[in-house]
Amino acid sequence: MKTHKEKMKGWLAGFFVAGTLFCSCSDKSGEVIPTDYVNPFIGASTNIQAAGAYHGLGKTYPGAVVPYGAVQVSPNTITGGDNGSGYSYEHRTIEGFAFTQMSGVGWYGDLGNLLVMPTVGKMHTNSGKENGVEGYRSAYDKASEKATAGYYKVFLTDYQVNVEATASLHSGMLRFTYPQSKQARIQIDLARRVGGTSTFQAVKVIDEHTIEGRMECTPEGGGWGNGDGKANYTVYFYTQFSKPLKDFGFWEVTVPEGQSRKREFIESAAFQELTSQARIVRNVREFQGKHIGFFMEFDTEVGEEVLLKSGISYVSESGAELNLKKEIADWNFEKIREQARNQWEVALSKIKVRGGSEEQKWIFYTALYHTMIDPRIFADVDGKYVGADGKVHESDRFTKRTIFSGWDVFRSQMPLQTIINPSLVNDLLWSLTTMAEESGNSYYERWEFLNAYSGCMLGNPAISVLADAYAKDICQLNMDKAYAYADKTSKMFGNSALGYSLNPSSISKTLEYAYTEWCMSRLAEAMGKHEDAEYYAKLSQSYRNLYDTEKHCFRPREADGSFEAWPAKGILQEGYGCTECNEYQQRWFVPHDIQGMVELMGGIEQVVADLDTLFAKTPVDFLWNAYYNHANEPVHHIPYLYNRLGEPWKTQKCSRFICDNAYHNSVEGLVGNEDVGQMSAWYVLSACGLYPICPGDTRYEITSPLFDEVSIQVGNNKTFVIKTYHNxxxxxxxxxxxxxxxxxxxxxxxxxDIMKGGLLELDMAAIPNEKWGK
Structure with missing residues (x-):
């Protein structure tokens, strides 16, 4: 184990190697095959100990999904806790395979619905716990576990069942290979949910191969933010079995009146005891309740395959049926698996790389893969979706999407998508705008989850995405309406009242609001609203109102204008006016006025010296720390500030060093939460040699690419190529x-310059050229 001193050697020294899965994945012409370089296990851990912080590691999942798909068929190893993906690699038992998942989130996750488990022998109605509490969960052979783009498999040792999963946009398929048994079955826990339970379920047997039903998920059942995220959605399913329903039934748990359904209860021994005593119900074809499950039983021969496929909808049972019948009409598992792989090949081929190491290719294409999980499709195949008013709507002008982790993704994920998937960004803005309209709130939510105004994190990130897209001329929505919602959002959440924002998180809020107030000024000016532009331009300077010239840093102010008391750790005190960071990390977030920030902080020489110190004191492993904390978003633009300070060679050194040491081809390969694509988007952009400091400004910083050649499809059959020599x-x-x-x-x-296609050539060497790029 490294000593603390060894970890603190800084970014100028040290080399860290951690990776797996090395092989050459190219065709005969030497062309890289992107899907062969996807390792869904990168980041698939919630382990707090490995992360060295309560936030855990990547929190991704390894299951099957297609680009931006509504369905994710993935193993779940845990219910409860801060385990948003429902899976952590170090766990040694699996409790089932769910059809919905979240990727890389903290704050207590959600989804994990329609939990399917193949079992053999005695039936359990409780999940059991990894610490030895018996239930339907099973140990599994870790060596058998495999995941590729659109496919997952594992062998359940308790039941001797091999499980394979694949997916399409709105549907998924499981293939179970059983041992010989007179007591084989498939169980579906309809109440299960990653962060709690659904609070009402209904299921109906349609014919000898089909069931349909719904699971209602409300804040009373926990879920997103353990209920504080206000998630309120219904998952509808239309599920078919390759084996006929001859012997089937339901189980029902009697939940005591007034009993909490949130994570604290479902994590408890009392919950396991209660759910183990479920009532078994047979000889009926329809059932509903507050905590129910469905099972079918059958005989199997050695090696017999039994398949399950299900359509998922957030609209209706008929929508789920249509989704399944349109996408998975037969029982050809291999065909669906191949279709999923082909979809990924097309999506990932938007960026082709040559050169670099095998490790770098694995990290790059898995990162690109992780940027294509969300914002996912929320509409059915016929365009119908549930709006924020609870009513069914239909659109042929855009694809309704959901899961906008705004505070995270406005920084890198959305600017990346404006290059490789501009229509996706337009879909997202349409979706957020219709949500503002349909909800009656008439403002933009900062962290949207299945129509929920969750209020998670801070800032006005939707305004950043809107201003950036408008500046790049990719908006196709009603801009008068969008501007009105953005204007209301800024006035509800901003610096207008005092010229700064109060605690909690006074510094973080003031600086982030000042940035989006600048976005509003740019948007207003572009739309001819000159008075608004002047108003918001003045507010964008609000960051200055928190600067303490005596302490040479930003400090949170009280309502009377006084500074909050100085903390014991000074600028390194996490939480002192900041969210998930300290002042030394947050202070650099003035992307819209870097010149003004530099003047405020004492000039270029002083600012460069402060930046040098920040990186010099950063541990080489980049795990959670008080300096350049790459594990969390507020610092992600900082390495690129050197470009703006006249020392771009330091940006080149920093970005390469972070790519090499904060990302690995391993389960621990993400030093912080993936955060719905943001952590990976940083890598994709940086590895290509580009990065946006200030979305809303169309400037992308140039840095040192990892590869000899990067070819980016930028639309209309155009390609932008970044080619290096002697890299x-x-x-x-x-x-x-x-x-x-x-x-x-x-x-x-x-x-x-990027979007019209072309060629950027870079000559590389081991010694900085301090004259280039100044």
């Missing part, structure tokens, strides 16, 4: 550049 792990510094054959001395590109 290597030592040659990280840009010596000179050419854009479309002409010498190029700037350390940034404009969005339009």
């Amino acid at each position: 290597s792990s030592e040659n990280v510094y840009i010596q000179s550049a050419r854009l479309n054959g002409k010498q190029y001395s700037k350390c940034y590109l404009d969005y339009k």
Whole structure:
């Protein structure tokens, strides 16, 4: 184990190797096959001890999904706790395979609905616990566990059943291979939910191969934020079995009146005892209740395959049926698996890389894969979706999408998508705008989850995405309506009352609101609203009102204008006016006015020295720390500030070092929560040699690419290529550049330069060229 001193050697020294799954995955021409470089186990751990912080590691899941699909068929190893994906690699038992999951989230997760488990022998109606409490969960052979793009498999040792999963956009399929048994079955726990339980379930047998039903998930059942996220959704299912329903039934748990359904109870021994005493009901074809399950029993021969497929809808049972019949009409598991792989191949081929190490390719394409999970499709195949008013709507003008982890994804994930999937960003903005309208709230939510105004985190990230998309000319929505909602949002959550925001998180709020107030000024100016533009431009300078010239840092102010008392750890005190960071980390978030920030902080020389110290004191493993804490979003733009301070070679060194040391081809390969694509999008952009400091401004900083060549599909059959010469792990510094054959001395590109296609050539060497890019 490394000592503390060894960890603190800093970004200028050290080399850390941690990776798995090395092989050459190219076709005969040497062309990289992107799907062969996807390792869904990267980040698939919630382990707090390994992370060294309560936030845990990546919190991704390894199950089957297609790009932006509504269905994710994935193993679940745990219910409860801060385990948003329902899975953690170090767990040694699996409690079932759910058809919905969240990727990389903290704050107590949600979904994990329609939990299916193949069992053999005695039937249990409780899940059991990994610490030895008996239930329907099973140990599994870790060596048998495999995950690729659109496919997952594992062998359950307690039942001697092999499980395989694949998925389509709105549907999924499981294939179970059983031993010989007179007591084989499939169980479906309809109450189960990652962060609690659904609070009402109904199921109906339609014919000898089909059931349908629904699971109502309300805040009373926990879920997102353990209920504080206000998640209120219904999952409808239409499920078919390859084996006929000859012997089937239901189980029902009698939940005491007034009993909490949230995570504290479902994590308890009392919950296991209660659910183990469920009433078994047979000889009926329809059942409903507050905590029920369904099972079917049958005989099996050695190696007999039994398949289950299910359509999922958030609209209706008929919607779930239509989704399944449109997508998985037969029982050809291999065909669906191949279709899923092909969908991923098309999606991931939007960026092709050459050169680099095998490790870097695995990390890159898995990162790109993780950026294509959300915002997921929320509408059925016919375009129908449930709006924030609880009513069914239909649209052919956009695809309704959900799960906007705003505070995270406005920084890298959405700017990446504006390049490779601009229509997706337009869909998201349509979706957030219709939500504002249908809900009657007329403002943009900062962390949207299945129509819920969860209120999670801070800032006005939807305004950032809107202003960025408008500046890039990819908005196709009613901009008058969108502007009105953005204007109301800024006035509800902003710095207008005092010129700064109060605690909690005074510094974080003030700086983030100042940034989106700048976004509003840009948007207003572009739309000809000059008075609004002037109003918001003044508010964008609100960050100055928290700066203490005596302490040379930002400090939270009280309502009377006085500073909050100075903390014991000073600028390193996490939580002192900040959310999930300290002042030393948050202070750099003035992306819209870097020149003003520099002047406020004492000039370029002082700011560069402070940045140098920040990185020099950062531990090499990049786990949670008080300096450059890559495990969390507030710092993600900081390495690129050197480009704006006249020392772009330091950006090149930093970005390469972070790519090499904060990301690995292993379960522990993400040092912090994936956060719905943000952590991975940072890597994708940085590995390509581009990064946006300030969404809303169309400038992308140039840094040192990891690969010899990066080809990006930018629409209309155009490709933007970034090509390096003499690139290597030592040659990280840009010596000179050419854009479309002409010498190029700037350390940034404009969005339009990227989107019209072309060629950026970079000459690399081991020694910085301190004149290029200044």
